[in-house]
Structures are given as structure tokens and as C-alpha cells.
Amino acid sequence: MQQSIIESIWSDYEMICESRPLVHNITNLVVTNFSANALLALGASPLMSHAPEELEEIIGISNALVINIGTLDIQQIDSMKLAVGFANEKKIPIVIDPVGAGASALRTETALALIKNAHRSIVKGNGGEILALANQQIQSKGVDSLYDPSDAIPAAQSLISEFDVEAIAISGPEDVVVDATTCTIHANGSCMMPAITGMGCILTAITGAFSAVSETPYTAARNAVSLVSIAGEMAARKSQGPGSFLPHFLDQLYTIKQADLTGRLNVREAS
């Protein structure tokens, strides 16, 4: 199983480098720069834009749309909804990160509205966010999760059956990737990663790049989770703390080799 996943990750990674998919992001103010740098280090072509007047043209040349509600406001929500509509028309993949769903009604409702509007989407959230979207009462601590990704698997499955969500990545100490028929648990990564802001948002952005080239939404999410967590694991080993992690992580995305995945990738099917 590990070997076929490695080949799939690597095939996608090379296709991203060759085709340089244009990934359009409407994202939060904390990770704007880091997202663009991570996409560039991977080989994709990032674009950040939120003006309603240009979204149709910009999405007309884009290969994927990434929406992240981390620092949402009413004007940005309008842009996000408009962008999802144009992405539907253009039939490009849509990746949605419901940052902080459950922490405020505005976040939960906005995330659900975007998911309902999208004709197809991949959702990336932490355990608490996925539970909140599935309408479960949760305890919230802002944008961090108090829940294990595994506890959110039924919630993710119900979102997939209820909406046009094709795959969900649940990030946490172990990540989970779910679609209508498969559920895998990913044990890569490093405990240093939650000490860097926006590592989850970076996974979302990179899922956008994979979604432009990957075979299925599930493989896009799975391959992005695997690559980001292995690059993070390798970066953490070279780092003295979250500050030195940042340059090492971008360097890893840029220089990673197929051989780096072998012996590291740790995926299992959920029992």
C-alpha cells in the first residue's frame, strides 16, 4: 500500500512542477505570504486576489480555487461566494478550509454556505471544525482543535453524503483522509508543526495544487497530507524550534525526492 501511494504522490508532484497549475487563493491575512511561498516551493503558481470585479477573469485562467475563512469579514465572504460560483462554471476543483468553524456562528454558517454552493469540493479542517460543520455541539478554543481527527470521521462521512463534498482531510496529531468509500489514517508529521501558525492552511493551499493534477479528490487530499507531513517531519528534525522550521520546511518542499518518502510514509486504512 505505501509503495503505490508513494508512486501516486510522486507522479502528482512531478506533474505540478511541469504544469505549474495556477492556484487562486482567497485566504486569511495570517498565511497569505506563507501560502504563496509554499505553493511556489512546491512548483505551483499562486495567485491571491479578492476583488469581485476581477474574480471571473482570474478564475478563468486558474486551475484550482482555495478558500480559507481564517480572517473572514462580510466583504471577503461575498468574494468567496462569487469565486465559488465562477469555479463551478469553470469546473475547476475547489478546496475549502473552514478555519474556526464552531468558534463563531459567522464561521460555521459561512463555511456551510460555501460548501453548499460548491458543485464539488475538498474540505480540510481540524477535528473540531469538521464536527461543527456536521452540526454537532462542540467546545471551541478559537482556531485550535480540542478533538482528535478520528472522532470526526463519522461527521466527515455525513458531510460527504449530505453535500457535494468529494473528500475531507482532517488534520491533527494523526491526519485522516476520507471520501465516500475510503478512510485512511496518516501518522507522519511532527509535534513541532502546531507551533507554527497556518500549517493547516498550508496543507489546504497545497491540496489545491494537488487537486489540479491528481486522479481523484481523495488522492489529491491524501497526497497533499502525505507530502506536507513528511516535509514537516524532515524539516523538524533539522530545526531548533518553530523559527528555523519555517525555512527548512519551504526548502524541503522545494528539494524533496521520491526516496525521502520511502521508509517514512506511514498510512493505514481506518479499522
Place this chain on the structure above:
Amino acid sequence: MQQSIIESIWSDYEMICESRPLVHNITNLVVTNFSANALLALGASPLMSHAPEELEEIIGISNALVINIGTLDIQQIDSMKLAVGFANEKKIPIVIDPVGAGASALRTETALALIKNAHRSIVKGNGGEILALANQQIQSKGVDSLYDPSDAIPAAQSLISEFDVEAIAISGPEDVVVDATTCTIHANGSCMMPAITGMGCILTAITGAFSAVSETPYTAARNAVSLVSIAGEMAARKSQGPGSFLPHFLDQLYTIKQADLTGRLNVREAS
């Protein structure tokens, strides 16, 4: 004196790591990412949000509010005023950074309005900003200060007696921390720190984390000033310039030990 301050800093630092206070920031566009990373490296839990529709809920789960007017606009000012009101109701600490007060009427007036609205606050500014808030004519060079922090001590004391300001940190080559009864001068830090954007804003954000756990507003400001300037001093010694300073500084916040403070801390009472 140094030893009792070190014990107080360390007790707060450990309490931040254990309780992970949620620090809500409405801050400027330059330091959004750096502030979140500095708070995470320290062990706190940062949250950035400015939508009026969710501020009551978000502040309802927060342990401190940090307001920084560095790239203010009318909409953001409305959010800041609303946030201060909710923080008053919730009785959580409020830390205000009047970036650029004195450089424009908008900045001076906004900072004063926020300080007047806050039922309690800690203010962090440079010498020029504190003088401007105390209604003294100053020469301005944007967001940098042309004034020595010591020259602003009387201005800080008058702000404390006039408004519900409980403590003021004045940043500069030597930092000053003032409350109604005490005034200390802090001689840590590095001359490389002004070559990195937002080091003052980072001190403000970290003061927010300390204010959630510290004994008094004065100790919160004093302990934050001490920790940031010693971490900066240690990072500068390892750095070739402001670029390498940044990762070293975040690493220091993450890995600093109580022993690092001993022999370095340099605080004296103002004469």
C-alpha cells in the same frame, strides 16, 4: 531585585505554556503572521479576527485582547472599538499599541479613543507615541521614534493618572515600564532589533499573553519586556543580520530556559 523578577518571569512563562491563553488580536497587516508565530512559540494560542459579527463570541472565549493600530482604517477602527467594549464586559485584559500616534491625527485620536473606552489597559508605545498621546507636540518620522523612552516617563505617568491605563511599556534602546507607583528601566535587547519590522508589535502581542496570567498589569508588561529583549539579545548574537534574526528569535521564545535569564536580565529602578 533581578532574581525576584526572573522568578516572576519564569512563573508566568510556565503558566502561559500550561494554560495556553487565547490571545485575540486585531493587529496590523505587517505583523499578522509574525505575531501569531511569536505567540505560538511562547506557548500561547493566537487568534486573529476583525469581523464585527463574530467579535462578541470570539472575545467570549478569549483570555486577552491585543489592539494594534499600525495599518488602521475606518472599518478596522469600528471593530477595535467594538472589541474593547466586549473585552470590558468580559473583564479580560486589554493591551493597546498606538503605532504611529503623532504621525497622523487619525492615529492619535483613534489610540486615545480606545484608551478612553477601555476599562483597564496596558499601553505599549515608543517614546514619540507616548508623548503624542499625552498631547505633547512632537516631531514624527512615521512609525519610528525620535525620542528616548526616558523622556516620555512623565507623559506615561500622566496617561496613567488621567485614564484607566494600569501600566505602560515604552520601547526603545532602553525600555521603560511604568505604573502608578513603579518605574523600571530595562537595558536588555540588541541594536539589531529595530532593523526587523514589528519587534515592538511582537512585544505588544506577548504582553497580551502575559497579561492573561501575570499578577498585575505592571508585572505583565515588565515580564514581557524582559523576555522579549533577552530572547532578542540571544537571537542577535547568533545572527548575521535581520533575516537570520527572525528564525533565531522565534526559536529562542520556544526554547528559552530560566537559566538564560540569569546573568542577562538588566533592570533598574528609574532614579
Place this chain on the structure above:
Amino acid sequence: MQQSIIESIWSDYEMICESRPLVHNITNLVVTNFSANALLALGASPLMSHAPEELEEIIGISNALVINIGTLDIQQIDSMKLAVGFANEKKIPIVIDPVGAGASALRTETALALIKNAHRSIVKGNGGEILALANQQIQSKGVDSLYDPSDAIPAAQSLISEFDVEAIAISGPEDVVVDATTCTIHANGSCMMPAITGMGCILTAITGAFSAVSETPYTAARNAVSLVSIAGEMAARKSQGPGSFLPHFLDQLYTIKQADLTGRLNVREAS
């Protein structure tokens, strides 16, 4: 030729360190922090502000204005137009970066409107952007260029003769600097630079600092292009990827010596 340019770069560099020109930026959300840090590392004094209520006062104390439309929206466009008007009155240099011109009508029209409003300006764009501004049909891939800077020289010359544009820098694998009488081709830099977001925007910001001290708009653009590309070349040699490039690049801006330019600078007149 190289030696006289090196002396001109170094004279400007030292004048920036001594006079610390205040460079006011209305820039995009991706590079806000990086621009401020690059300007500080160079020795200039950056200021970011976009509120219409304070632009007159802020520009009143500024030595140069930098406008970058990378993540423009209607409100920001209003601020940019207002800022250009105040900079005209104050007679300070204006540097305009038409990020993504050609990718949307909003970007092309906004960039042209700003250029028309400016009584004098330096424009920094990539090949595609300069061609788009000269009203030539281009193929667009978002904010990246599919065109060689040399192909855009006639377009740059026509912009200079048609509008009050005094000099244009066209960034790419080889950079081109053009004014009404001169056209130089600059062969410094590193192929790692396009893997970092906003390197072009950083060149624009640094051109702003040079424009405040340099002899002519052309020398400001030429000296900024030379310094940024040589600092980038030196940083790339020390880097494992785009992540480690970032701290090395800022360190180089901070520590570069005149001797670093000798033997590296590679400028020729366009044939």
C-alpha cells in the same frame, strides 16, 4: 562602465543608510511584511498605511511613495489614487508596480490610471505587465510573466514617451532598465528568485528607497535592480532552497559591501 555604476550604487546605498528615507507603501497583502523588512535591512524607513483620512499627513512626512496593485480592491484603489495626488503635490518620487496587469481589466486599467495621474513615476513590471500596459494583447498566467523582458523594451519606450513615466524596470531572467535615452540589460540574479513570492515587489519597494536619494529616476531603478539581484545571487549561493533564501537575502541587504559588487555586477547597454 561597471565601475562607475558600482560607485553610483554605493553612493546611493550609503545615502539611504545615512538619511533613512521614509518610504510610504500601499502594497499587496502577500508582501507587506517582507517589503518592510527589506526596506529596514537596506537602511530605509518603511511605512504602510492606506486610510484615506491620514494619507495627506503621512505623505507629508514621506520621501517616496510605492504603489503595488498585487491584491487590489476598490477601496484600496481609491487610496492609491489619493496617495498619488498627494505625492504629486509634495513632489516626491512615485514608484508603481502594476502586478498582474493583463490578467484582469481591473488591474490593467488601475495601473494605467495611476500612471496617468502621477506627475512623475518609475514603473517596475515584468515583461507581460509592461506589454499589457502598452495596450498589446498578451497571454496571461496570473502574476507570472510568459514574456522575456527584452521583448517589452519597445513597449516600455512607448509608455515613457506617452506618459509622465521617467524610467521603467522590467524584471525577468535578465532585467532591463529603460529611460528616454538609455537602455541597460542586467544579467545578475539567481534562478531561485522566482521561487520566492514577491521578489519583484521587493525590487519595487527598494526602488522606492533609491528614488529618494538617487541622481535620476533611471539611476534609482538601475541601482535598485543591481543591488537586489546581486544580493539575491549571493543569498542563493548560501541557500538550500527558497526557505533559507529569505533570511540570507535580508542579511545580504544588511551586510553587503561595495567589494561584493565588484566582479559580480554584469550590466550591458542594449544593442
